Amino acid sequence: SALIRLILGGELTEYTEMMGKARSTATRRMIAQAAEMKADAIINVRYMTTSVVGSAAELLGYGTAVKLSK
Structure with a gap:
Protein backbone atom coordinates (compact mmCIF):
# COMPACT_ATOMS: atom_id res chain seq x y z
CA SER A 1 0.00 0.00 0.00
CA ALA A 2 1.02 3.62 -0.49
CA LEU A 3 0.98 4.28 3.27
CA ILE A 4 3.46 1.47 3.93
CA ARG A 5 5.79 2.73 1.18
CA LEU A 6 5.54 6.24 2.62
CA ILE A 7 6.45 5.01 6.10
CA LEU A 8 9.32 2.83 4.84
CA GLY A 9 10.66 5.55 2.57
CA GLY A 10 9.88 4.02 -0.80
CA GLU A 11 8.86 6.00 -3.86
CA LEU A 12 5.15 6.52 -4.34
CA THR A 13 5.11 5.92 -8.10
CA GLU A 14 1.44 6.85 -8.45
CA TYR A 15 2.12 10.20 -6.77
CA THR A 16 5.25 10.76 -8.87
CA GLU A 17 3.31 10.07 -12.08
CA MET A 18 0.44 12.33 -11.00
CA MET A 19 2.79 15.22 -10.18
CA GLY A 20 4.59 14.72 -13.50
CA LYS A 21 1.28 15.01 -15.35
CA ALA A 22 0.36 18.09 -13.29
CA ARG A 23 3.70 19.70 -14.17
CA SER A 24 3.16 18.97 -17.87
CA THR A 25 -0.33 20.47 -17.70
CA ALA A 26 0.98 23.59 -15.94
CA THR A 27 3.71 23.95 -18.57
CA ARG A 28 1.25 23.63 -21.46
CA ARG A 29 -1.03 26.25 -19.87
CA MET A 30 1.90 28.61 -19.34
CA ILE A 31 2.96 28.24 -22.98
CA ALA A 32 -0.62 28.85 -24.18
CA GLN A 33 -0.91 32.02 -22.07
CA ALA A 34 2.46 33.28 -23.32
CA ALA A 35 1.37 32.63 -26.92
CA GLU A 36 -1.83 34.64 -26.35
CA LYS A 67 9.18 39.69 -25.89
CA LEU A 68 12.64 39.68 -27.44
CA SER A 69 13.86 42.95 -28.93
CA LYS A 70 15.11 42.94 -32.51
Missing part, protein backbone atom coordinates in the same frame (compact mmCIF):
# COMPACT_ATOMS: atom_id res chain seq x y z
CA MET A 37 0.37 37.51 -25.16
CA LYS A 38 2.57 37.08 -28.26
CA ALA A 39 5.57 36.44 -26.01
CA ASP A 40 8.73 34.95 -27.51
CA ALA A 41 9.83 33.03 -24.43
CA ILE A 42 9.10 32.26 -20.80
CA ILE A 43 12.02 32.79 -18.44
CA ASN A 44 12.65 32.03 -14.77
CA VAL A 45 10.12 29.18 -14.72
CA ARG A 46 9.41 27.79 -11.25
CA TYR A 47 7.21 25.02 -9.90
CA MET A 48 5.88 24.81 -6.35
CA THR A 49 3.90 22.09 -4.63
CA THR A 50 1.88 22.44 -1.47
CA SER A 51 -0.31 20.17 0.61
CA VAL A 52 -3.92 21.25 0.57
CA VAL A 53 -5.97 18.91 2.75
CA GLY A 54 -4.92 15.50 4.01
CA SER A 55 -3.27 13.69 1.12
CA ALA A 56 -4.27 16.27 -1.52
CA ALA A 57 -1.62 18.46 -3.13
CA GLU A 58 -1.50 21.27 -5.64
CA LEU A 59 1.16 22.29 -8.11
CA LEU A 60 1.75 25.88 -9.18
CA GLY A 61 3.89 26.76 -12.17
CA TYR A 62 4.89 30.32 -13.00
CA GLY A 63 7.38 32.27 -15.06
CA THR A 64 7.93 35.56 -16.84
CA ALA A 65 6.74 35.93 -20.43
CA VAL A 66 9.12 38.09 -22.46
Whole structure:
Protein backbone atom coordinates (compact mmCIF):
# COMPACT_ATOMS: atom_id res chain seq x y z
CA SER A 1 0.00 0.00 0.00
CA ALA A 2 1.02 3.62 -0.49
CA LEU A 3 0.98 4.28 3.27
CA ILE A 4 3.46 1.47 3.93
CA ARG A 5 5.79 2.73 1.18
CA LEU A 6 5.54 6.24 2.62
CA ILE A 7 6.45 5.01 6.10
CA LEU A 8 9.32 2.83 4.84
CA GLY A 9 10.66 5.55 2.57
CA GLY A 10 9.88 4.02 -0.80
CA GLU A 11 8.86 6.00 -3.86
CA LEU A 12 5.15 6.52 -4.34
CA THR A 13 5.11 5.92 -8.10
CA GLU A 14 1.44 6.85 -8.45
CA TYR A 15 2.12 10.20 -6.77
CA THR A 16 5.25 10.76 -8.87
CA GLU A 17 3.31 10.07 -12.08
CA MET A 18 0.44 12.33 -11.00
CA MET A 19 2.79 15.22 -10.18
CA GLY A 20 4.59 14.72 -13.50
CA LYS A 21 1.28 15.01 -15.35
CA ALA A 22 0.36 18.09 -13.29
CA ARG A 23 3.70 19.70 -14.17
CA SER A 24 3.16 18.97 -17.87
CA THR A 25 -0.33 20.47 -17.70
CA ALA A 26 0.98 23.59 -15.94
CA THR A 27 3.71 23.95 -18.57
CA ARG A 28 1.25 23.63 -21.46
CA ARG A 29 -1.03 26.25 -19.87
CA MET A 30 1.90 28.61 -19.34
CA ILE A 31 2.96 28.24 -22.98
CA ALA A 32 -0.62 28.85 -24.18
CA GLN A 33 -0.91 32.02 -22.07
CA ALA A 34 2.46 33.28 -23.32
CA ALA A 35 1.37 32.63 -26.92
CA GLU A 36 -1.83 34.64 -26.35
CA MET A 37 0.37 37.51 -25.16
CA LYS A 38 2.57 37.08 -28.26
CA ALA A 39 5.57 36.44 -26.01
CA ASP A 40 8.73 34.95 -27.51
CA ALA A 41 9.83 33.03 -24.43
CA ILE A 42 9.10 32.26 -20.80
CA ILE A 43 12.02 32.79 -18.44
CA ASN A 44 12.65 32.03 -14.77
CA VAL A 45 10.12 29.18 -14.72
CA ARG A 46 9.41 27.79 -11.25
CA TYR A 47 7.21 25.02 -9.90
CA MET A 48 5.88 24.81 -6.35
CA THR A 49 3.90 22.09 -4.63
CA THR A 50 1.88 22.44 -1.47
CA SER A 51 -0.31 20.17 0.61
CA VAL A 52 -3.92 21.25 0.57
CA VAL A 53 -5.97 18.91 2.75
CA GLY A 54 -4.92 15.50 4.01
CA SER A 55 -3.27 13.69 1.12
CA ALA A 56 -4.27 16.27 -1.52
CA ALA A 57 -1.62 18.46 -3.13
CA GLU A 58 -1.50 21.27 -5.64
CA LEU A 59 1.16 22.29 -8.11
CA LEU A 60 1.75 25.88 -9.18
CA GLY A 61 3.89 26.76 -12.17
CA TYR A 62 4.89 30.32 -13.00
CA GLY A 63 7.38 32.27 -15.06
CA THR A 64 7.93 35.56 -16.84
CA ALA A 65 6.74 35.93 -20.43
CA VAL A 66 9.12 38.09 -22.46
CA LYS A 67 9.18 39.69 -25.89
CA LEU A 68 12.64 39.68 -27.44
CA SER A 69 13.86 42.95 -28.93
CA LYS A 70 15.11 42.94 -32.51
